[in-house]
Amino acid sequence: MLTLAILIPMxxxxxxxxxxxxxxxxxxxxxxxxxxxxxxxxxxxxxxxxTSVDAPAFQAFAEAAWIPSLGxxxxxxxxxxxxxxxxMSGVLFIACISWPMENPERPRVYYAxxxxxxxxxxxxxxxxxxxxxxxxxxxxxVGMFFLIGRWGHGDAERAxxxxxxxxxxxxxxxxxxxxxxxxxxxxxxxxxxxxxAAQPLAGxxxxxxxxxxxxxxxxxxxxxxxxxHTWLPPAHVMAxxxxxxxxxxVLLKMGTYGIVRIPFQMMRETFADYALALAIxxxxxxxxxxxxxxxxxxxxxxxxxxxxxxxxYTVMEIAAAGALLTGAEGAREMALTGAVVxxxxxxxxxxxxxxxxxxxxxxxxxxxxxxxxxxxxxxxxLTMAAVIAAFASLGLPGLAGFxxxxxxxxGTFAVFPWIAAIGLLGILITAALFLxxxxxxxxxxxxxxxxxxxxxxxxxxxxxAALLALVVLIGIYPRWLLDxxxxxxSAIIGG
Amino acid sequence: xxxGDVAPEISIIVAAVLALLFAAFAPRRMQAGSxxxxxxxxxxxxxxxxxxxxxxxxxxxxxxxxxxxxxxxxLMILISTAFCILLSPGWFRTDPRHGEYYTILLLGxxxxxxxxxxxxxxxxxxxxxxxxxxxxxxxxxxxxxxxSVEAGMKYFLMGALANALLxxxxxxxxxxxxxxxxxDIATALKLGNGLSPLLFVGFALTITGVAFKxxxxxxxxxxxxxxxxAPVPSAAFLTVVPKIGAAIALARLVQLVxxxxxxxRPLIAxxxxxxxxxxxxxALWQDDLRRLIGWSSVAQAGYLLMAITxxxxxxxxxxALLVFVASYAIGNxxxxxxxxxxxxxTALNDYDGLAKRRPVAAAALVIAFLSLVGIPPxxxxxxxxxxxxxxxxxxxxxxxxxxxxxxxxxxxxxxxxMGRVYFGVPPENVAVMGRLSCSAMWIAAITxxxxxxxxxxxxxxxxxxxxxxx
Numbered sequence: 001m002l003t004l005a006i007l008i009p010m011x012x013x014x015x016x017x018x019x020x021x022x023x024x025x026x027x028x029x030x031x032x033x034x035x036x037x038x039x040x041x042x043x044x045x046x047x048x049x050x051t052s053v054d055a056p057a058f059q060a061f062a063e064a065a066w067i068p069s070l071g072x073x074x075x076x077x078x079x080x081x082x083x084x085x086x087x088m089s090g091v092l093f094i095a096c097i098s099w100p101m102e103n104p105e106r107p108r109v110y111y112a113x114x115x116x117x118x119x120x121x122x123x124x125x126x127x128x129x130x131x132x133x134x135x136x137x138x139x140x141x142v143g144m145f146f147l148i149g150r151w152g153h154g155d156a157e158r159a160x161x162x163x164x165x166x167x168x169x170x171x172x173x174x175x176x177x178x179x180x181x182x183x184x185x186x187x188x189x190x191x192x193x194x195x196x197a198a199q200p201l202a203g204x205x206x207x208x209x210x211x212x213x214x215x216x217x218x219x220x221x222x223x224x225x226x227x228x229h230t231w232l233p234p235a236h237v238m239a240x241x242x243x244x245x246x247x248x249x250v251l252l253k254m255g256t257y258g259i260v261r262i263p264f265q266m267m268r269e270t271f272a273d274y275a276l277a278l279a280i281x282x283x284x285x286x287x288x289x290x291x292x293x294x295x296x297x298x299x300x301x302x303x304x305x306x307x308x309x310x311x312x313y314t315v316m317e318i319a320a321a322g323a324l325l326t327g328a329e330g331a332r333e334m335a336l337t338g339a340v341v342x343x344x345x346x347x348x349x350x351x352x353x354x355x356x357x358x359x360x361x362x363x364x365x366x367x368x369x370x371x372x373x374x375x376x377x378x379x380x381x382l383t384m385a386a387v388i389a390a391f392a393s394l395g396l397p398g399l400a401g402f403x404x405x406x407x408x409x410x411g412t413f414a415v416f417p418w419i420a421a422i423g424l425l426g427i428l429i430t431a432a433l434f435l436x437x438x439x440x441x442x443x444x445x446x447x448x449x450x451x452x453x454x455x456x457x458x459x460x461x462x463x464x465a466a467l468l469a470l471v472v473l474i475g476i477y478p479r480w481l482l483d484x485x486x487x488x489x490s491a492i493i494g495g
Numbered sequence: 496x497x498x499g500d501v502a503p504e505i506s507i508i509v510a511a512v513l514a515l516l517f518a519a520f521a522p523r524r525m526q527a528g529s530x531x532x533x534x535x536x537x538x539x540x541x542x543x544x545x546x547x548x549x550x551x552x553x554x555x556x557x558x559x560x561x562x563x564x565x566x567x568x569x570l571m572i573l574i575s576t577a578f579c580i581l582l583s584p585g586w587f588r589t590d591p592r593h594g595e596y597y598t599i600l601l602l603g604x605x606x607x608x609x610x611x612x613x614x615x616x617x618x619x620x621x622x623x624x625x626x627x628x629x630x631x632x633x634x635x636x637x638x639x640x641x642x643s644v645e646a647g648m649k650y651f652l653m654g655a656l657a658n659a660l661l662x663x664x665x666x667x668x669x670x671x672x673x674x675x676x677x678x679d680i681a682t683a684l685k686l687g688n689g690l691s692p693l694l695f696v697g698f699a700l701t702i703t704g705v706a707f708k709x710x711x712x713x714x715x716x717x718x719x720x721x722x723x724x725a726p727v728p729s730a731a732f733l734t735v736v737p738k739i740g741a742a743i744a745l746a747r748l749v750q751l752v753x754x755x756x757x758x759x760r761p762l763i764a765x766x767x768x769x770x771x772x773x774x775x776x777x778a779l780w781q782d783d784l785r786r787l788i789g790w791s792s793v794a795q796a797g798y799l800l801m802a803i804t805x806x807x808x809x810x811x812x813x814x815a816l817l818v819f820v821a822s823y824a825i826g827n828x829x830x831x832x833x834x835x836x837x838x839x840x841t842a843l844n845d846y847d848g849l850a851k852r853r854p855v856a857a858a859a860l861v862i863a864f865l866s867l868v869g870i871p872p873x874x875x876x877x878x879x880x881x882x883x884x885x886x887x888x889x890x891x892x893x894x895x896x897x898x899x900x901x902x903x904x905x906x907x908x909x910x911x912x913m914g915r916v917y918f919g920v921p922p923e924n925v926a927v928m929g930r931l932s933c934s935a936m937w938i939a940a941i942t943x944x945x946x947x948x949x950x951x952x953x954x955x956x957x958x959x960x961x962x963x964x965x
Contacts, residue, residue, distance in 0.1 A: 067877075067951045069958060070884075131880070135871035142870060145910065149918045157914045161907070168870075168906050172899040175880075179887050179895075188884075 002060050002076040002126045005041035005086070009034050009093075009119040016112035024107040031097045031111035035118055039090035042122075046083060051487035058128060058193060066132075071182070071189030075128040080488030081260065081340050084481065085253055086125040088344045091470065092249045092351045093118040095463045096242035099355055102362050103151065103240070110151055114242075117143035121250045125257060130178050130190040137174065137222075137258075140251055141167050144235075144243070152238040153361070159238040166231035170221030174258070177214030180207070181266065192261070201267045208270035215263040216278060223255030223311045226285040236304040237367065241358010244300065248307050249351035253343045256314045260339070264322045265492060275323035276416070282319060283419050285312030290429035294436075299367040300357045302437060306393060307350055309426055314342045316423060317408045320415040321493065328414050329493055335411025336489040337482060342404035344481065345392070345474060349401060352389040352467045356382065359460060363453060369437065374446030379455040383442045385464040390434040392471045395427060399475035403482075500554040500561060503540040503547075503569065504608060510536020511601040518594025527584040529594035533601055537577045544570055551961050557676045558615035560747070563960020567817050568611035568743040575735050575824050576604040581935040582728040582835040585928040596636065600732060603629035607740030610708065614963060616665045616675040616701070619744055623661060623708060626737050627654045633729040634721045646724030650717040650733075654707060657714045661704020667697030681751045681964040695757050701748060702762070708741035710734070711796040712769040719777070722789025727839045730785065731831035734792045735824045738799075742820050743962075746803050746813070750962055754807050763804045764894050771797025771901045778908045782843045787908055788830050791867060794905060795823050798898055802882055805889025806962075815885035817957040818950070822866065822878030825946060829863035829939035836932040837925065846912060848921025856927070857916045859940035864909040866943045869902060874947040881954070 012034025016027055045060045061077035078086070097114050101107060120143060124136035141164055149160035182188050184200040184207075201208035221228045236244045263271050289308030296302040321336035359382065361367060376383040392399035405427065412420035456464065474481055498505075513536070514529040521528055550561040580597060587593035606626025613619040631654065635647020669675045672689045683689055707714035722730045752759045774794030781787040802816035809815075833856050834840070837849075850857035866875030879902070886895040927933065946953070 065951075066948075067954060069951060069954045070881075135876070138870050138876075139872070142865065145913075146917060149914055157918050161910050161914060164910050165903060165906055168868075169900075169903040172902055176883065176887070176892075176895055176899055179880075179883050180892070183884065183888055 001041050001045050002078065003062055003074070005038045006076070006119050006123040006126060008038040008041070009115040009122070013112040013115035013119065016108050016115065022108050024104060027108045027111045028097065031115055032094065034115055035090070035094045035097055038118065038122065039094060042083070042087055042090050045078060046087060049078070049083060049484070051080065051483050053490070055487065057491050061128070070131075071187060071191065072131045073129055073191070074132060075191060076126045077128045078126060079491065080484045080486065082125045082257070084340060084344055084485050085257055086122050088347045089118070089121050089125065089250045091467070092246065092347055093121070095351065095355070095467055096245050098459065098463050099242045099358070100362070100457070100459060101151075101240070102358060103153070105151065113143055113147050117147065117246060121254070124254055128192040130182065130192060130195070130262070134171070134175055134178060137171050137254060138168070140254065141171065144247060144251060147243045148235055148239045151240050151243065153240070154238050156238040159234040163231045163235040166228070167221055170218040170228070173214045174218035177211045177218065180211040180214065192266075195266045199266065199268060202269045208267060209274070212263050212267060212270045212274055216259070219255040219258045220281070221255070222258070223252055223315060224308060225281055225312065225315060226288040226308065229285070229289075229308045232308065233301050233304045236354070237298060237300045241355050241361060244358065245351040245354040248304070248354055249347035252307060252311055253347060256311060256318065256339065256343055259315065259318055260336070260492070264318060268322065268325060271322045272325050275319045279316050279319035279323070279416050279419050282312045282316035283423055285309065286316065286423050286426040290426040290433070294429055294433045297369050299360060299369055299437070300354070301367070302369070302433065303350065303353050303357060306430060306433070307346070309430060310342065310346045310350070312426070313405065313408050313423065314339045314346070316419065317342070317411055320412040323415050331411050331414030333486070333489050333493045334407050335415070336493060337485050338404055338407025338411050340485045340489065341407060341478070341481065345400035345404045345471070348467050348471050349389055349392045352385065352464055352471070353393065355460075355464065356386050356389065359456065364450065369440045371447065372441045372450060373444040374442070375450065375453055376442040377446055378451065378453045381461055382456050385456065385468060386441065387438060388468045388471065390438055392475070394431045394434045398472070400471040403474060403478045497554050500559065503543040504605060506536055506540040506543060507601050507605050507608070511598045511605070514601065515595060515598040518592065518598070521594060523591040526592065526594040529597040530580050530584050533580055533597040534577055536601065537573050541570065541573050544573070551963065553614050553678060553963060557678050558618045559612050560614035560677070560963040561612070562963045563957070564743050564746065564813060564817065564962040565612045567957060567960060568739050568820070569608045571739050571821055571824055572604055572607045572611065572736050575739065575828060576600060576732065578828050578935065578939070579728050579732040579736075582731060582832060582932055585932045586726055586728050586835060599629050599632050603633060603732065604736055607736045610737070610740030611743040613744055613747070614677045616669060620662060620665055622740070622744070623704060624658060626708060626740065627658060630654070630733055630737060633733060634725040636726050636729060642724035643726065646720045649720045653714060653717045657704050657707030660700045664697045664700025664702075664704060667693060668701065671697060677747065677751060678964045684752055684756060687756065690756055698748070698752065698757065698759060699762065702745065705741050705745045705748065706766065708737045709745060709796045709799070710738060710793050711800060712766055712773055715770065715773070715793045715796070718793050719786045719789035722792065723783060723786045723841065727831060727835040731828055731835070734789065734831070735827050738796065739820055739824060742799055742803070742816060746806055746816060747962060749803050750806050751964070760804050760808070763800055764891060767797050767800035767804060767894060768897050769797070770794070770800060771898060775901050775904045779904070781908065783841050784843055784846060784912065785834060785841045787843070787912070788827070788834070791905065791908070792827060794901065795827070795867065797901070798879070798882060799823065801886045801891070801894055801898060804894065805885055805891055809885045809889035811881065811885040811888060813960060813962055814954060814957040815881040817960065818881045818953060819878040821953065822874040825939065825942050826863050826866035826873070826875050829859060829866070829936070829943055832932065832936040832939045833860045833863065836928050836936045838928050843912065843915060845922070846915050847919030849916045849925065851921040852925040853927065856936065859936050860916060861913050862940050862943050864913060868906050868909050872947050873943050874950065875943075877947050877950045
């Protein structure tokens with residue numbers, strides 16, 4: 001079932017490449033079909049998923065041999081965390097594929113790359129083999145490189161190259177760390193479950209520290225954390241709206257998911273030793289992301305920097321959750337649950353925000369905030385969507401961001417009170433910057449040249465409404481999501 | 496004389512002679528017939544070679560090693576040569592006497608096979624010389640074209656120096672250990688006999704001589720010129736086939752010296768770092784694709800040296816060496832197949848927007864480059880993976896870190912080409928060579944992907960191999 005969820009988009013991508021005479025609308029229909037079908041597979045897995053306490057940690061497991069002599073095999077399976085993330089990714093991919101193309105050039109290939117990226121993103125969350133995890137991690141870079149470089153605008157080629165090189169540097173650090181990790185078990189295996197059970201680096205100080213460093217550097221580039229986030233703003237600004245949405249909504253999560261799954265789960269002792277340092281880096285990202293975002297006059301750059309800020313919260317919580325080996329289980333479980341909820345919420349909210357930003361580019365070819373104003377008069381539905389997304393992102397109660405942030409701070413206060421206290425400043429700044437953003441875009445005087453600014457079309461409106469409905473649903477009735485995620489986090493914290 | 500032990504090599508010689516005779520008497524339009532003779536010779540040699548599967552012994556009084564390492568290397572040499580032959584008829588269509596080309600190609604392959612099988616220092620010298628002499632001819636084949644002649648000339652001058660160093664080194668070792676047979680040398684060194692700074696110099700000089708064939712520092716400078724100036728089939732051949740032979744020759748040589756003596760491993764590690772760093776830095780701003788592939792091929796030699804560094808320190812070193820060599824050969828031949836199919840177009844500007852005019856060629860080039868970077872699911876990834884595992888396992892983690900940093904740097908120039916190919920503005924028309932080179936390109940690109948799926952077979956087969964003398 002999980003294999004199918006990965007395979008269907010890949011086959012869809014192949015079909016799009018092979019069928020030469022496909023019109024734009026047919027290509028899109030095929031792409032939407034493939035991504036919906038893949039999402040259905042995930043829903044089936046979800047329906048069968050057992051969240052009770054004594055259920056196995058990884059469910060829907062399947063295995064097929066690939067390189068037995070290196071202990072590598074195709075292994076898929078999910079726990080509550082990866083299922084929640086892959087469901088969110090599935091939703092976001094359907095949304096972004098449905099969203100109209102920004103410049104309708106070579107649509108067949110565009111949708112093929114999108115499906116390819118969907119396949120590798122889902123694969124990354126669903127596999128339980130470190131090597132294949134790495135394979136998907138790398139392939140996501142290739143897919144993104146071509147999507148940004150080919151369909152982006154401005155100096156897109158340069159931005160794509162920068163993105164590719166930065167994140168490949170990160171992924172090679174991960175590769176070396178993976179090799180270091182698997183070489184410490186005998187016989188060598190890349191099976192995540194075996195590695196989680198073995199905790200192979202317990203008691204190895206220097207070696208464990210270096211391997212942890214490799215993982216954290218790699219995932220920090222992808223997440224991204226300060227100071228290795230500098231690839232993010234150009235990549236976002238040059239990329240088309242739907243690609244930005246995937247980049248922020250899905251690809252950034254790979255970094256934080258990786259931190260939890262690999263260093264946190266497979267090398268608890270070492271992770272606990274360095275959790276404080278990680279929390280401080282996360283705090284720097286929270287503040288840096290928020291302050292720099294406040295200073296941006298470019299709509300997309302501003303949203304991009306809020307991603308640095310939000311991923312900072314996520315990593316802070318992960319660090320808090322992994323800081324102790326025993327004790328404060330309740331708080332740490334809450335912190336980790338908060339982290340995963342934040343990943344899901346951030347994916348949906350920022351996805352919506354970037355789609356909206358893409359809509360601005362499609363209409364006016366600029367992201368300059370000062371060029372706009374008073375749009376509430378001509379585009380009420382767009383205003384509505386942007387307001388909900390912005391409020392959700394700054395953490396207004398009743399929306400998804402709030403659920404995540406409450407858990408974050410309650411959880412972190414128990415472990416790192418000072419860091420949580422300083423981190424709260426970030427929320428204030430984000431609130432300020434989103435309110436300023438809304439004010440600049442939608443209120444005040446409407447400039448002459450935007451008098452005919454079109455409101456969201458039916459298709460755009462449906463996509464935004466679906467994403468924001470989920471945001472509201474998680475905000476007012478988070479129980480179903482918390483149960484799903486909690487089943488994983490209690491197992492992770494409990495060991 | 497156990498003449499059957501060199502049956503594959505004999506079949507290559509016979510095919511070379513027949514190809515030459517055919518070329519001498521055949522009319523101009525039938526010169527490509529020599530290619531068929533050469534391919535037939537290779538096919539027979541491959542069959543004879545497979546009959547040697549499982550053998551691990553010296554033959555011909557200890558001068559010729561029959562073992563897994565030489566068997567797989569010679570197999571790779573033959574297959575790579577056959578692939579280069581596929582690129583040739585189209586390329587030399589206007590050359591009225593090109594039938595002889597296949598003879599030289601076969602003799603060059605024979606030189607490389609002899610390097611892989613060399614179990615004696617003098618045999619090694621002969622093998623290197625045979626491979627070099629044919630190499631100069633292959634590089635300078637286009638007599639009337641300055642770049643090709645320049646490539647041949649540079650190759651020749653570098654080669655003359657490197658071969659002189661090789662012979663000096665061999666003389667020193669022979670003098671100090673009073674034998675040129677590897678088995679004797681290994682026994683003497685295991686006991687710690689004859690260790691002296693002079694012996695280190697002897698090994699260092701010999702290694703330099705072999706490094707020339709490998710395209711590694713300090714004798715690498717010919718490679719970019721050959722890649723740029725030589726006819727593309729020759730460039731494909733010279734950047735791959737001698738390297739396969741040289742890799743095994745060097746591995747055998749290094750393995751003679753136990754890791755604790757002479758400090759040979761750190762020397763190889765330093766050469767590895769210098770080679771990969773220099774190759775990658777030089778490739779960064781190249782605006783000529785063939786030169787770029789040439790420099791990248793220098794860098795790849797640097798990665799390859801990592802496996803030789805940890806030989807005897809990690810049980811997986813030989814497997815890693817073979818997997819990496821195979822993956823490099825596949826990746827590089829794919830890249831050159833694309834260049835050949837595009838009639839040798841070489842300025843980077845000319846690759847702008849290739850994807851819109853020639854999507855298959857563009858995709859094959861990208862696959863080749865991703866494989867050379869080591870991005871999954873290409874075979875290059877598995878080559879690098881096994882290499883990194885062996886290197887870290889052998890205690891040279893810092894070397895693996897340097898190689899990873901180098902890989903990031905290398906992505907810059909590979910991705911620059913990929914960017915041009917996919918994002919650039921296409922030219923009016925892109926001329927291509929023909930059906931044969933097109934199918935060669937297809938075969939190569941598919942091999943890059945398929946072989947990564949089937950890698951288990953290779954790892955198991957290579958894992959059973961041994962490197963004489965044990």
